[in-house]
Amino acid sequence: MSILLSSLLLAPAPIALAPEIIQEQEVRALPGQLDNFPVFNSNSPELVMSEGILLSTFPGKDKSSPQAHLDYPMDGRFDLFSHHVTRINSKNGNLPMYLGVLVHNPGDKPVKVLVLQANSYLSSSEAPFIDLPDQVENRGGRVFSGPGSRTASDVLRRQNQAGWSTSVEVPPGKSSMLMNLKMPVSNSRTTWMRLYSNDKLYVASMAKFATDPDYKPTLEEWRSLLTNGDLVTPRDKAPTPPEEEKADPFLYGRVSGISQGAEWQADITDDEKSDKLTIPEPGQAVSYVLNSLDRGTFGTGQIQSAPMLARYPDTAYRSHGNYGVKYKLNVPLQNTTQTPQKVTLAIQTPIKEDQLSQKGLRFFSAPKGQPFFRGTVRVTYTSDQGQPKKRYLHLVQKQGQRGEPLVNLTLPPGDERPVSLEFLYPPDSTPPQVLTIQTLDSSQALAN
Numbered sequence: 468m469s470i471l472l473s474s475l476l477l478a479p480a481p482i483a484l485a486p487e488i489i490q491e492q493e494v495r496a497l498p499g500q501l502d503n504f505p506v507f508n509s510n511s512p513e514l515v516m517s518e519g520i521l522l523s524t525f526p527g528k529d530k531s532s533p534q535a536h537l538d539y540p541m542d543g544r545f546d547l548f549s550h551h552v553t554r555i556n557s558k559n560g561n562l563p564m565y566l567g568v569l570v571h572n573p574g575d576k577p578v579k580v581l582v583l584q585a586n587s588y589l590s591s592s593e594a595p596f597i598d599l600p601d602q603v604e605n606r607g608g609r610v611f612s613g614p615g616s617r618t619a620s621d622v623l624r625r626q627n628q629a630g631w632s633t634s635v636e637v638p639p640g641k642s643s644m645l646m647n648l649k650m651p652v653s654n655s656r657t658t659w660m661r662l663y664s665n666d667k668l669y670v671a672s673m674a675k676f677a678t679d680p681d682y683k684p685t686l687e688e689w690r691s692l693l694t695n696g697d698l699v700t701p702r703d704k705a706p707t708p709p710e711e712e713k714a715d716p717f718l719y720g721r722v723s724g725i726s727q728g729a730e731w732q733a734d735i736t737d738d739e740k741s742d743k744l745t746i747p748e749p750g751q752a753v754s755y756v757l758n759s760l761d762r763g764t765f766g767t768g769q770i771q772s773a774p775m776l777a778r779y780p781d782t783a784y785r786s787h788g789n790y791g792v793k794y795k796l797n798v799p800l801q802n803t804t805q806t807p808q809k810v811t812l813a814i815q816t817p818i819k820e821d822q823l824s825q826k827g828l829r830f831f832s833a834p835k836g837q838p839f840f841r842g843t844v845r846v847t848y849t850s851d852q853g854q855p856k857k858r859y860l861h862l863v864q865k866q867g868q869r870g871e872p873l874v875n876l877t878l879p880p881g882d883e884r885p886v887s888l889e890f891l892y893p894p895d896s897t898p899p900q901v902l903t904i905q906t907l908d909s910s911q912a913l914a915n
Contacts, residue, residue, distance in 0.1 A: 487831060490752065493754070499732050506792075507541065507672075511782045515552065522724065524541060524671065536671075541670055545664070562676060567674075567684060568645040568670065570645050570669065571641070572639055578668055586627070586628045599612050599841075604861075605620065605860060611861065614894075618894065659891075674699055706782070709784055719787045720781075744799055748906060752904065757771075764821055790893075798885065839864055840893065846887070
């Protein structure tokens with residue numbers, strides 16, 4: 468069972484009786500905000516057990532199941548994210564499922580869809596789940612575990628997977644297939660696309676089982692499924708409304724709809740009037756929340772989950788997890804002291820809290836269980852020797868894991884050193900995380 472299925476649906480329960488470490492420090496909201504680009508976000512139900520519609524932005528008029536269509540046309544720049552799983556179906560045996568994305572032009576002029584970037588991977592043959600070290604260099608992009616990890620790494624590097632069309636022209640009143648890919652049984656597929664349409668367009672993702680080993684659905688079969696089909700069942704458990712603060716357990720649900728926000732950019736500085744971040748005092752640290760969500764803001768009150776512009780009533784109220792959303796964080800460090808200071812930056816996965824029960828973040832001394840973060844980050848900085856550095860690091864972190872430093876720097880007195888951190892929040896991860904900047908004291912510096 469994937470993390471998406473087991474952990475994000477419910478608020479993850481702490482690991483019982485595991486010894487904890489308290490990291491006393493300040494926790495701050497992350498500056499910046501999500502942009503306004505819409506995301507076609509297809510992740511519910513994650514486990515697909517029947518044919519049908521996964522997500523449709525078409526109008527419900529003249530459809531057999533009007534409730535399966537959200538009537539939300541796409542236009543201009545938008546992203547597409549899709550993650551689904553299949554298992555052996557008793558009626559279908561070992562025949563594969565197909566995942567299709569159909570686009571339709573409702574206007575009287577041709578519509579051109581530019582495929583600016585596209586990547587899609589299967590868990591079985593292209594991106595198997597494997598055990599990896601907590602942190603490993605990933606310069607060539609060959610380090611990954613699972614399709615979400617590989618997809619996010621490729622997108623971060625602006626790599627295009629072979630086999631995709633760079634553009635699709637849809638005639639007036641006609642439809643075209645943007646994607647028509649096989650998913651063998653007992654598999655998962657993660658797809659991410661950056662798209663641009665020069666006019667209004669309706670989009671639908673659907674699932675259809677093969678009828679024989681050589682079968683591939685045609686455009687007409689997909690159109691028939693769109694017109695006559697219903698939402699895929701069984702459905703995921705319905706989420707808890709955000710206003711029900713005392714609900715226990717609190718169900719986040721999974722996303723199916725149009726979320727708002729494809730990228731979060733932030734300049735992490737002392738305040739809005741400053742263009743520098745003063746490093747903490749020696750022996751101190753400060754953390755900024757990453758991908759915070761309902762009941763998981765670490766005392767900041769900041770919910771970074773993308774709002775939903777359109778959704779089905781039994782799916783997530785927000786895009787919890789922000790899967791596929793790019794974080795681009797600039798950290799202009801400044802040493803205002805009169806002595807050299809050793810500074811580290813790390814991504815960490817504290818025990819989730821909404822209000823801090825201690826004077827800082829809680830971690831497990833020996834984290835166990837499934838990974839809560841599994842993906843590649845890019846860190847860009849200038850080394851202590853004055854050399855420009857760009858590192859790709861694949862991280863694996865469990866719940867309550869403090870994380871190894873992404874970069875270690877020694878800043879001379881008065882030195883200013885910008886650091887840039889970029890990543891796509893990896894699908895199949897469980898939020899929230901934090902970015903921690905720490906200045907080491909003499910004992911920590913010796914140990915480091």
